[in-house]
Amino acid sequence: xxxxxxxxxxxxxxxxxxxxxxxxxxxxxxxxxxxxxxxxxxxxxxxxxxxxxxxxxxxxxxxxxxxxxxxxxxxxxxxxxxxxxxxxxxxxxxxxxxxxxxxxxxxxxxxxxxxxxxxxxxxxxxxxxxxxxxxxxxxxxxxxxxxxxxxxxxxxxxxxxxxxxxxxxxxxxxxxxxxxxxxxxxxxxxxxxxxxxxxxxxxxxxxxxxxxxxxxxxxxxxxxxxxxxxxxxxxxxxxxxxxx
Amino acid sequence: xxxxxxxxxxxxxxxxxxxxxxxxxxxxxxxxxxxxxxxxxxxxxxxxxxxxxxxxxxxxxxxxxxxxxxxxxxxxxxxxxxxxxxxxxxxxxxxxxxxxxxxxxxxxxxxxxxxxxxxxxxxxxxxxxxxxxxxxxxxxxxxxxxxxxxxxxxxxxxxxxxxxxxxxxxxxxxxxxxxxxxxxxxxxxxxxxxxxxxxxxxxxxxxxxxxxxxxxxxxxxxxxxxxxxxxxxxxxxxxxxxxxxxxxxxxxxxxxxxxxxxxx
Amino acid sequence: xxxxxxxxxxxxxxxxxxxxxxxxxxxxxxxxxxxxxxxxxxxxxxxxxxxxxxxxxxxxxxxxxxxxxxxxxxxxxxxxxxxxxxxxxxxxxxxxxxxxxxxxxxxxxxxxxxxxxxxxxxxxxxxxxxxxxxxxxxxxxxxxxxxxxxxxxxxxxxxxxxxxxxxxxxxxxxxxxxxxxxxxxxxxxxxxxxxxxxxxxxxxxxxxxxxxxxxxxxxxxxxxxxxxxxxxxxxxxxxxxxxxxxxxxxxxxxxxxxxxxxxxxxxxxxxxxxxxxxxxxxxxxxxxxxxxxxxxxxxxxxxxxxxxxxxxxxxxxxxxxxxxxxxx
Numbered sequence: 001x002x003x004x005x006x007x008x009x010x011x012x013x014x015x016x017x018x019x020x021x022x023x024x025x026x027x028x029x030x031x032x033x034x035x036x037x038x039x040x041x042x043x044x045x046x047x048x049x050x051x052x053x054x055x056x057x058x059x060x061x062x063x064x065x066x067x068x069x070x071x072x073x074x075x076x077x078x079x080x081x082x083x084x085x086x087x088x089x090x091x092x093x094x095x096x097x098x099x100x101x102x103x104x105x106x107x108x109x110x111x112x113x114x115x116x117x118x119x120x121x122x123x124x125x126x127x128x129x130x131x132x133x134x135x136x137x138x139x140x141x142x143x144x145x146x147x148x149x150x151x152x153x154x155x156x157x158x159x160x161x162x163x164x165x166x167x168x169x170x171x172x173x174x175x176x177x178x179x180x181x182x183x184x185x186x187x188x189x190x191x192x193x194x195x196x197x198x199x200x201x202x203x204x205x206x207x208x209x210x211x212x213x214x215x216x217x218x219x220x221x222x223x224x225x226x227x228x229x230x231x232x233x234x235x236x237x238x239x240x241x242x243x244x
Numbered sequence: 245x246x247x248x249x250x251x252x253x254x255x256x257x258x259x260x261x262x263x264x265x266x267x268x269x270x271x272x273x274x275x276x277x278x279x280x281x282x283x284x285x286x287x288x289x290x291x292x293x294x295x296x297x298x299x300x301x302x303x304x305x306x307x308x309x310x311x312x313x314x315x316x317x318x319x320x321x322x323x324x325x326x327x328x329x330x331x332x333x334x335x336x337x338x339x340x341x342x343x344x345x346x347x348x349x350x351x352x353x354x355x356x357x358x359x360x361x362x363x364x365x366x367x368x369x370x371x372x373x374x375x376x377x378x379x380x381x382x383x384x385x386x387x388x389x390x391x392x393x394x395x396x397x398x399x400x401x402x403x404x405x406x407x408x409x410x411x412x413x414x415x416x417x418x419x420x421x422x423x424x425x426x427x428x429x430x431x432x433x434x435x436x437x438x439x440x441x442x443x444x445x446x447x448x449x450x451x452x453x454x455x456x457x458x459x460x461x462x463x464x465x466x467x468x469x470x471x472x473x474x475x476x477x478x479x480x481x482x483x484x485x486x487x488x489x490x491x492x493x494x495x496x497x498x499x500x501x502x503x504x505x506x507x508x
Numbered sequence: 509x510x511x512x513x514x515x516x517x518x519x520x521x522x523x524x525x526x527x528x529x530x531x532x533x534x535x536x537x538x539x540x541x542x543x544x545x546x547x548x549x550x551x552x553x554x555x556x557x558x559x560x561x562x563x564x565x566x567x568x569x570x571x572x573x574x575x576x577x578x579x580x581x582x583x584x585x586x587x588x589x590x591x592x593x594x595x596x597x598x599x600x601x602x603x604x605x606x607x608x609x610x611x612x613x614x615x616x617x618x619x620x621x622x623x624x625x626x627x628x629x630x631x632x633x634x635x636x637x638x639x640x641x642x643x644x645x646x647x648x649x650x651x652x653x654x655x656x657x658x659x660x661x662x663x664x665x666x667x668x669x670x671x672x673x674x675x676x677x678x679x680x681x682x683x684x685x686x687x688x689x690x691x692x693x694x695x696x697x698x699x700x701x702x703x704x705x706x707x708x709x710x711x712x713x714x715x716x717x718x719x720x721x722x723x724x725x726x727x728x729x730x731x732x733x734x735x736x737x738x739x740x741x742x743x744x745x746x747x748x749x750x751x752x753x754x755x756x757x758x759x760x761x762x763x764x765x766x767x768x769x770x771x772x773x774x775x776x777x778x779x780x781x782x783x784x785x786x787x788x789x790x791x792x793x794x795x796x797x798x799x800x801x802x803x804x805x806x807x808x809x810x811x812x813x814x815x816x817x818x819x820x821x822x823x824x825x826x827x828x829x830x831x832x833x834x835x836x
Contacts, residue, residue, distance in 0.1 A: 045725065048729055050725055050728050050729060064731040064732075064733055065731045067731065068729060068730050068731030069731075071729075072729070073725070073726065073729035074726075075722075075723055075725040075726050075729075077723055077725075079722060079723035079726070080721065080722070081586040081720065081721045081722075081723070082586075082721050082771070082776040082777070082778065083771075083772075083776045084721060084775055084776045084777055085775055088775055088776075088777055089721070089722075092718060092719060092721065092722060092730065093730075095715055095718065095719055095730045095731065095732075096730055096731040100715060126776075139722070142722065146730070409675050410675070410808075411690065411808075443806060443807075443808075445531070445532035445533070445805075446559055446690050447531050447532060447533045447555040447559045447560070448532050448533050450533075450551045450554050450555050450558075450559065451533040451535075451551050451552070451555060452551075453550070453551050463672065463673040463674055463675065464672040464673060465610060465671040465672040465673030465676055466609045466610060466612070466614070466615065466671070466673060466676070467671070467673045467675035467676040467679055468609075468675075468679050468682055469675035469676075469678070469679060470673070470675060471690075472690045475558070475559075475690055475692050476558050476692050476693065476694065477554050477555070477558035477559050477692065480554050480558070481551065481554065
């Protein structure tokens with residue numbers, strides 16, 4: 001559902017992404033990990049065709065409306081410019097679809113997204129006046145309303161409280177189990193290890209490892225990418241990972 | 245010494261030498277469009293040494309040709325002082341800081357009020373003759389002016405209105421009003437209670453249904469103020485085609501006879 | 509149609525009628541309307557059709573254009589302080605118009621006036637989008653606007669001062685403040701077609717402006733072509749602000765006040781704000797133009813004076829809110 005081949009991005013003559021090749025199948029939840037500046041956001045923007053890149057992205061090659069019906073994108077900046085209602089904001093996810101938000105199918109998708117994110121009671125409130133966590137849920141609901149097979153989320157759990165982080169990871173995991181593809185950049189290695197089906201480790205614009213979580217969270221890779229080692233603690237709820 | 249508003253050394257000196265009050269000045273500088281014209285008409289050869297630059301502009305001055313024979317001044321105290329005049333003539337509206345400075349420097353300056361009515365114009369001619377010591381020339385000019393006025397047929401021609409940039413009109417106390425009245429036109433501004441100059445909304449002008457519209461002279465370049473004179477409503481407002489004023493309408497001199505004759 | 513739109517349309521129609529019926533020549537309502545619609549002989553049909561009708565039409569069209577462009581620019585720049593008059597777009601249009609008038613180009617070729625004005629407006633809005641763009645903050649926008657306004661104002665003053673026409677220099681105030689006095693059907697014919705074209709272009713940006721609520725990247729990912737949106741916005745604003753300024757001068761604050769007042773009533777959605785602001789702008793400018801004729805009928809009080817009296821305090825209030833980090 002997404003094929004990247006030798007994707008390269010340069011910014012001011014400096015390579016920020018080099019030879020990135022990556023594929024995602026339905027049912028996969030890929031966690032993009034790597035230090036700040038490794039190129040995680042750039043990878044997602046280039047994959048969606050939001051910034052110019054060389055190489056090939058199957059998504060970026062699609063025409064604009066088809067692309068928006070294939071992959072939803074949640075930017076890192078959680079931006080809501082005007083005091084619109086939660087429902088109006090979620091309905092923006094229907095813009096790429098014929099009718100642009102007014103058809104019965106649109107209304108169903110919007111209602112479904114609002115219900116799934118537990119926003120029913122907020123539907124007619126002004127999104128800007130909600131808490132940060134609630135706003136994040138509204139924006140995810142917007143992406144769900146877009147009803148795409150693929151979701152690209154840039155640091156979706158940054159700035160959320162632990163309960164919200166957990167809920168978001170569970171949601172993405174559930175979306176993958178429903179047969180969608182999810183790619184999310186994540187800094188919390190523990191949550192990434194628990195929920196992602198696959199991790200892609202980026203360092204200095206290159207993929208240096210790609211595979212199941214326990215193959216990636218190895219001491220040599222972690223020290224190479226982050227300069228840290230990990231302590232693994234087996235708990236009744238699963239593997240806990242402590243960076244030291 | 246009529247020109248000396250403030251006592252100064254020069255005035256004092258002249259008084260001590262005992263120059264008679266009516267002795268003809270020998271180096272006269274005029275710095276106002278209207279005094280320029282009267283002085284050009286009345287001065288003895290060589291008596292007038294400079295006129296204002298506007299007097300040389302044919303759009304403003306009916307005597308532009310005569311004025312071009314003399315060096316022009318631009319109303320600046322420095323240039324006029326260096327001409328060493330023994331009399332400076334100016335109009336009320338040109339009397340700015342330059343006049344105050346010339347007076348401080350001891351130059352006699354005569355400020356003449358605008359002449360907007362026939363008696364005022366006649367008085368102005370006499371006054372200018374006295375100032376220049378050219379009483380005979382003034383009397384002869386006055387006689388010709390009076391004869392010209394008498395030659396105009398006094399008939400009632402209808403209702404006219406003057407319309408200028410920014411929607412200004414002119415009432416009976418203005419030179420334009422005098423010209424209209426002398427030509428036998430009834431000035432609509434009088435009916436509207438405008439005696440001097442004042443604005444007249446375009447729609448009021450149209451509603452007054454004038455027989456003749458006299459529009460102000462157009463300046464070079466373009467302005468929004470004058471755009472009102474191109475308004476389509478104005479074209480349809482009067483039966484007679486509009487008449488545009490020219491240089492003869494600006495100053496209260498015998499040239500207003502030309503202005504009067506230019507009207508239908 | 510929502511009650512808001514019904515109310516706004518009724519208001520605009522009522523104000524248009526009032527505008528046509530108000531003037532220094534006191535004539536009865538029935539006689540005026542009869543002369544307007546049926547024509548006839550005498551001066552009254554000329555007054556109604558050639559003087560009052562163009563004035564009311566321009567009040568409606570220019571006001572609608574300013575309200576619409578204000579809403580569109582705010583939506584695109586995602587900034588409630590964006591307004592064509594304040595940030596120099598109208599000023600640049602005035603500069604273009606003044607150049608066309610003073611060089612005689614407008615006299616030689618009637619379309620030169622709106623074309624020059626819309627070129628000026630396009631340069632103004634283009635510079636702003638370049639400098640402040642949809643990523644730029646309020647500070648960049650306002651600073652860029654101040655610079656462009658100053659440049660446009662100085663250029664306009666320079667051109668008018670160099671004019672051989674003694675009246676021209678005094679007309680800086682018209683170009684800065686705007687007026688609809690004594691405009692004719694010629695001006696309507698000049699301004700209306702590009703205004704309508706510009707409004708049609710801006711209408712096509714509605715979806716894009718909605719999507720921009722989520723930020724530039726999210727909008728692009730929703731299938732909005734950022735480049736096409738930008739060009740349509742620039743062209744639309746220039747087509748409206750240029751000719752509107754060419755015939756009525758630079759009237760400020762309409763594009764600020766109207767979207768701000770109407771935003772809560774349309775759920776803040778930029779797409780719904782566009783038609784609402786167009787109607788609101790028409791109503792505001794018609795009110796202002798009626799007010800200048802009622803308050804001091806003998807003076808040509810500039811429209812911008814009235815809109816600024818309403819708008820400037822609101823502008824300060826918005827800056828205050830932005831400054832203290834509050835959302836608008």
